[in-house]
Every structure is written in structure tokens, then in C-alpha cells.
Amino acid sequence: MSLPDTHAPAQIVRWHPLPDAATLAQAACARILAAAARAIAARGRFDIVLAGGNTPRAAYALLRDADFHAVRPDWSRWQVWFGDERCAPVDDPQRNSAMARSAWLDQVPIAPQNRHPIPAERGAMAAAADYANALRGIGDFDLVLLGLGEDGHTTSLFPGHDWGIGTDAPDALAVFDAPKPPPQRVSMSAARLSRAREVIFLVEGESKRDAVHRWRAGADIPAAAIRPALGVDVLVVAALVG
Secondary structure, three states, X not given: OOOOOOOOOOOOEEEEEEOOHHHHXXXXXXXXXXXXXXXXXXXXXXXXXXXOOOOOHHHHHHHHOHHHOOOOOOHHHEEEEEOEEEOOOOOOOOOHHHHHHHHOHHHOOOOHHHEEOOOHHHOHHHHHHHHHHHHOOOOOEOEEEEOOOOOXXXXXXXXXXXXXXXXXXXXXXXXXXXOOOOOOXXXXXXXXXXXXXXXXXXXXXHHHHHHHHHHHOOOOOHHHHOOOOOOEEEEEEHHHHO
């Protein structure tokens, strides 16, 4: 079980209430494209960590059509990582990588070698070790996208489990006995997710209302353990913060 790190700086959170889920997806798409443009101009590549679940699907669909925007993305410079994955066969529709492929990645020219899915089909322990090795030598992410679960979890960092918040935490964690199926998963640690120039949470759905209120009240939930130096931005449907 992960305990609060009394030596860690408090999480800086900027809340951005939006009128509805469609507007949230549009705002997320715009922020992703802007972050990509900045990163490519500054460093020649864009390292993005994708969120799973249902909430980001609409934003990914908008990215699929981004080639029709005034400024077309340079997809050849994108490096795509995943915050977590379910231990299931590669093409299982519950996999985060499968959702991202169907909604977006398979419709744009991001080269296979620039996509870095978690090999969770190998089992939690082996996949976590493999992903930690893949992340070795990768510096701060340019952008991390995250969601929020009903219990305050983000990626596959659940209450009552290890969140990997210490400075010596591995980059990737094997997760067993997850409270949502499937029980075996792999997740980037909170420490690794916090090594980012920008972190954006996407939050919509009535079932998230209690988790949002707890987070805003200062509860020790997994989402609050993501603490990049520049803070996090939460794009949230306004009704959830009322």
C-alpha cells in the first residue's frame, strides 16, 4: 500500500471546467497538438503518454482528423507511450493500445517503431520489466494524458496498492488483484508519470463526481500522487465541480 510522501511537494492543480464532453475533447485535442508543436520545435520529437478508458476516445478521434487542420502534425516526430495496460491478448478490445489504434493511431502515419505499447500479453511481471527497460534513457515526457476513476485511481494505480511514489520507484509496476477486471495490469509509476513537462487529466461522467470532490478536498487518492514540477491541468465537465 502506498502511503503519503511527507517530503514530496504538494500537487499543483489547475481546474478547467468545460460545458460538456464534446467541448472537453476539443480542448484536449487542441492542447495535444499545441504541446506537440512546442516539443518538436524545441527538441525535434514529441513524447506523449496516452490515457486509456473511454474518456479520451473522442479526443483521439479528433486527432485522427488533425491532418485537415491548418497546421498539420508532423507525425514522424511523435513517440507514443502508454500509461498503463491490461494483461490481455494484443488485439483484445479492452486493451488501451487496441482502443488507441482503432480510434486514431492506425489512421495516421505514426511509424510502428514510434509506438510503444506495453507488452502486457506477457503477464504483469515480465511486461513491467520490459517496459521499464524500454523507458530507460527516455527523459521527461512532453505530455502525459491521464484519466480519473470512480475511486480516484489513475492509470492502474489503485487505492490500497503501491503507487510507486518514491524517488527509487521503478518506471513500471506490475499490478495484481486490481479491483477492476482484469486483475493483472501494468502501470507506469506515479514517479515516472510525474517526470513530464505537462500533465493533463481528462474527466467526464457522473460517476466521477465523488472522486472529483474528494480530490478537490485534498484526499490522498492516486490521482493526487502525480506531481510534476509545473503542476497538472484538469479538463473537467463543469457539472462535476459544481
